[in-house]
Amino acid sequence: MAQLLRDRLSLDTVMEKPVLPALGLLAILIIGNTIIKVRFQTIYNAFFHPLAPVPGPWLARISRSYMTPAQAGLHRAQTLRSLHDKYGPVVRIGTNEVSISDWSAYRSIYSQKTSNKTIHFYEDTKLANDGPGNIFTFHSKEAHSARRKLQNPVFSQQAVLENESFIAEKADVLVRRIVSSENGTADVFLLDGLFSLEVILKCAFNRHYGDSPAGDSLTYLRAMDSSAVAIQVRAALPIIQRGVGRHLPGFVGRSYRGWDLWEKMTSALVQGFQANEAAQDTRQRFMATPATMNVDGFLGRRLNQPELVDEMMSIAFAGSGTTSTTLTYLLYSMARDQVRQERLRAELFAAPGHTLGELQDLPFLNAVIKETFRLYPTIISTLPRVLEQSVSVDKYLLPVGAFVGMQNYVHHRDASLFPHPDEFWPERWLVDENAAGSNDKLKDMNAALTPFSLGPRNCIGQNLARAELYIATSRIFTKVRLTLNETMTEWDMEMEDRFNIAPKGRRCLLDVEVLS
Template sequence: MSPLASRIVEMPSRLISNHEFQEGKFQYLAGALMALMVASYIFQALYNIFLHPLARIPGPWVAKVSANYLVPASAGLHRAQSLRELHNQYGPVVRVGPNEISVSDWRAYREIYSHKASSKTDFFYRDTSLTGHDNIFTMLNKDAHSGRRKLQNQSYSQQAVFDNEALIVDKAKILVRRLSQTGKEPILEKPVNAFALNGLFSLEVILACAFNRHHGDVPSHDAATLLEAMDSTAVAIRTAAALPFLSRAVGRMLPGPIGRSFKQWDLWQDVTQNLLKEFQQHELPLDKTQKFMATPMLVNEDPYLGRRLTQLELVEELMGITFAGSGTTSSTLTYLLYAMSKDMGRQERLRQELRTVAGTSLNEVKNLPYLNAVLKETFRLYPTIMSTLPRILDRPVNIGDHVLPPGTLVGMQNYVHHRDAELFHRPDEFLPERWLEENGNALRIRDMESALTPFSLGPRNCIGQNLAKAELYLAVSNIFGKLRLQLNADMTEWDVEVEDPFNIAPKGRRPLLDVWVLEEERSY
């Protein structure tokens, strides 16, 4: 055979050998890369467990190596409850992620949430933008937040609340009539769902105070539509947070509940835009005193921006206001009615106290001791914001024997420190009497007051707390002054078991109440 023929015959075997070589080389590189990744993970895990600045802080070993330790609890809507169990096991300072700490010592709250000690975290608060712009709840820049707060402070002042008291009273009376269905019958033929009615009450207060929009006893289409849209958007917001590359335009085309939730998000924005346009056309020219929440944002400049807000920035703020202002107060009122409906004696004690004042105006009822005790105990046991408000430390913070370095992700939970067994005797029971000085516990009450943080503290505290308190004072005094409530026999504890989607919510989205109109109030 000629040399050329021999080379032709040998060529296939050489190609095979070369392919095998290349394949072996690829496998070797893949194996080396995999080994490198495993080694890197092991090294990082060992560093997190033994050498990390937080290494001495107790907690589950899985949390020390995985930032996703609490993801299953969050997905199951019981994150706050899981954190309470961890604190019961490990103490007041627990490591719940490689760089994340949970604190249950109420004495640390003021330092952690002060403007000088910490800042809001990008990954958590950016996710809650509603139109792609910042709002007062999501702003990270402290100067920008301060400017936006100055723009809105007037709308939430105590004077603004008094100016709008008649609007709130009107909505409270409507709520009483809805609860009693007719307002004239001594007993109802069917129970009422207080959760749904409280949601409408809180939203209608916000619509009245923000836009001068009013509704009668029968809920209007825009209020009911807006309430359903806000409730239904939660799935879309959580999806967008988990998948930041997913736009709303794409989200609304997805099948099933996720796509429907994105569509409800769009509806929420559309309804808010229409409310704003109608206010601009019909109410703004008449509102010379800037009585309504929308007015200062329309006519005044944002001090930080040095200009008025754009239309989309206005919609962002007003969407945040309607959401925060309606869902929070309604949840508190729902759990208050639930807790008081379990005890006729407490209802009668509150009713007797209400009869000591001539009427039910805000000035008349806001200083009543037992009414305040009932509100405080509801705030304590059923805090509206029950889950973690995360912060990044800007400077070292001492908590007990531990020093948390700058850059640490740290958070506290109202649900946890409001149930501190050392401070609150029988912490899982609804006991308004614990707040009354007549029981000789003035020093303990002082500490309990310090530990009670339903509206947070410091410069990032709840801007709407004056309005929220006024709603509760006026609604509770009107309800128990005219009605007697009792849990319906079909109610179960599961119906009102606390869920943690961040703000508190009852699993069954109710309590069901039997409602009696008091004999002396039949003509109401």
């Protein structure tokens, strides 16, 4: 028996000897094959890809993640501007992605026939993990069209005019908060955020808040504002889902937890509206009503609860943070320039009335708002698209399937169209009757100004946003004189690219003088 065991062990050893070398050889072949594939792919991307003629950083030719550090660092738009300054109007920023700075290409790029939203960005930034998506994140044109049709009536100009009293009421609250600020210094970044959010919550849910900047609206604002970092991190690093992100240390983890709180508070607002307001709103005056009561044509049914919460979160985010930061930068710009502030005030005092329609006819007020949109665009970053038709830009043919994008921060600073592009200069928007070609130049400037994008996927809330800016600006500057507080620095107001803009210092301190 012992001999038989020895013979068996000897046989097994003999049989196993070739196995290890064979496994090693297989591993070498797999690794070698992978290296060869990577090298061939790298060579193809660098020299034979349809985008190979497009200039750009060498690393962007072989890495689709070239812009990830800039996006995670919240300076993607500024980085793209630097790249365009170096390489020209069309820049390759990834293996299959280009950025475009030529404003005249905007309409062709964002045409419904030319391109569609990219899954890799909009799916990664949707508000719920594996969630239903919303009007801002849908990739499907049919789904977006149906949701837009569902929501359009409550965002129309007629609806805004019907709700003008809501906006004026909240603008008066904003002025009272500015006037009553401690030691005569107002943090208008915070107060503008509350103003815009409370307009949305009133127009969406018929929810009213008092003058005191505290309580639920302040908690909601801070939760929603903090979540912007998590949304950008998620877009840059999709592997970090909310279940993981909320446990991360530091500001990133706080941002994900803010996202959770924002969702929880929105869910409570939705449930309260369903219980107390939806059925009684027969005129469908409030934004939550059609989403709650009507049928989505694409789905063939009403929205379920997760879909409804996701939709209203997106409306609160898009309708408040964007408008409030635009207003903040408008007040900041005017506080730094007393001559222009007095010119605006004189125009407002001379106006026959301060209804929305009357304010929209004031030339200098229009110029100030347009210049704020240009220099401090509502959406600072790229709106990425995938081409469904090839497009020629400059001397380059961009093929079907290429990712393309433009960003307001870049083409709003086209020096050939906007001289002194980094200067706040509202007068550029006023017609000079004595200057040859003034009207033609102004026509091009207006065509290049795209704070709300263009086409069928443009901002659904732009009528409300414009109304807020006109009404709040007029109410503020007819009541108070603003000057920049001495503690403010240039760094405080540097723009962070959180997709929408936000000042880096998270504050804008202005000294307040009440007009007699």
